[in-house]
Amino acid sequence: MNSKTPAATIIGLVLAFFGAPLLIFIFNQFTEGIPLTNELVIIREAGLFLVTGLLLVLVIKGEKLNLDSIGLHNKHWGKSLLLALLIMISSIALLAGILGIFHLVGISYGEGGESKRYENISLGVLTIVMIRAGVIEEICYRGFIIERLEKYTGNRLIYLYFPALLFGLVHYRQGIPGIIIATAAGLLLAFFYVRKRDLKANIIAHFLIDFIPNVLVPLIAGTS
Numbered sequence: 711m712n713s714k715t716p717a718a719t720i721i722g723l724v725l726a727f728f729g730a731p732l733l734i735f736i737f738n739q740f741t742e743g744i745p746l747t748n749e750l751v752i753i754r755e756a757g758l759f760l761v762t763g764l765l766l767v768l769v770i771k772g773e774k775l776n777l778d779s780i781g782l783h784n785k786h787w788g789k790s791l792l793l794a795l796l797i798m799i800s801s802i803a804l805l806a807g808i809l810g811i812f813h814l815v816g817i818s819y820g821e822g823g824e825s826k827r828y829e830n831i832s833l834g835v836l837t838i839v840m841i842r843a844g845v846i847e848e849i850c851y852r853g854f855i856i857e858r859l860e861k862y863t864g865n866r867l868i869y870l871y872f873p874a875l876l877f878g879l880v881h882y883r884q885g886i887p888g889i890i891i892a893t894a895a896g897l898l899l900a901f902f903y904v905r906k907r908d909l910k911a912n913i914i915a916h917f918l919i920d921f922i923p924n925v926l927v928p929l930i931a932g933t934s
Contacts, residue, residue, distance in 0.1 A: 715862045718772025722765055723858055726850040727873075729761040731880040738883070746827045748835045755842045762846045765854060780853035781909030790911040797902050797915035804898055808891055819887040833925050840925060844917030851877045851896065852903040852912055860904075874900050895919075 737754045769775050777783070812819055828836065851873050859869035878893025903912050 716773060718768050719858050719862070722768045722772070722854060725761065725765050725768070726854045727876065729765070730758050730846055730850060733757050733761060734880075745830055747830065748832055751828075751831055751835050751839065755838050758842055758846055762849055765850065769854070780849065780857050781903060781907050781912075782849070782853060783908075783910075786908070787910075790908050791914065793902070793906055793908055793911035794914035794918070797899065797911060798918050800902075801895060801898055801915065801919050804894055805891065808894060812887060817887055819885075819891070824883045824888075833929055836925050837921065840917055840920040843920050844913045844915075847877070848899070848903075848909055848912045848916055852899055853909045856900060856903060870900050870904060871897070 734754070737757075741750060766777070769777065769780060773779070809819065831839075855873045856869050859865075859873070863869060874893055874896035877896035878889045878891075881888045881892040884892070899912055899916065902915075903909065
């Protein structure tokens with residue numbers, strides 16, 4: 711960063727990097743050891759959307775920029791959907807490869823206490839969680855952070871790899887395997903964003919990657 715970086719951008723970077731993780735950390739401190747309910751999860755998700763709403767206000771009112779500046783535009787929906795499909799397929803292949811390596815070396819994933827906390831959450835509320843993850847994580851970690859760090863540092867190590875690493879670390883409650891998977895997924899999503907600058911494609915792909923195994927598959931299994 712340099713002395714010419716606007717104050718609104720610096721505040722936005724702090725909010726994008728730490729706003730959602732801090733809110734989730736505080737939420738977990740208050741709910742540690744108790745079963746999650748639909749009401750508690752909805753309150754948390756509303757807070758996370760509020761944090762991201764503040765970031766978008768900073769972009770428009772503070773930086774005096776439009777949402778195109780973070781890759782959010784209303785153009786080429788057909789191309790965006792095809793790109794989202796490509797991102798999703800690439801992500802599934804990446805995940806399959808990582809899980810295959812985990813299996814070979816005897817590392818288990820997805821069996822910890824974090825997933826069990828959501829056992830009593832309805833599929834409808836889980837869908838809200840999946841939408842939030844796709845929208846908020848892509849706006850913060852891909853759209854805003856990458857665009858601003860690239861503009862004001864020009865250092866690929868800083869604007870591409872550092873956010874992906876931090877994105878992985880905020881998934882610490884999923885253990886080391888979860889951090890590895892999130893970091894790898896973050897790098898893949900960042901790669902596609904930097905190549906195409908189409909955040910809505912990232913958002914759609916991110917949502918589907920989470921929604922299919924966590925909501926759609928259990929829904930189909932429950933009706934079969």
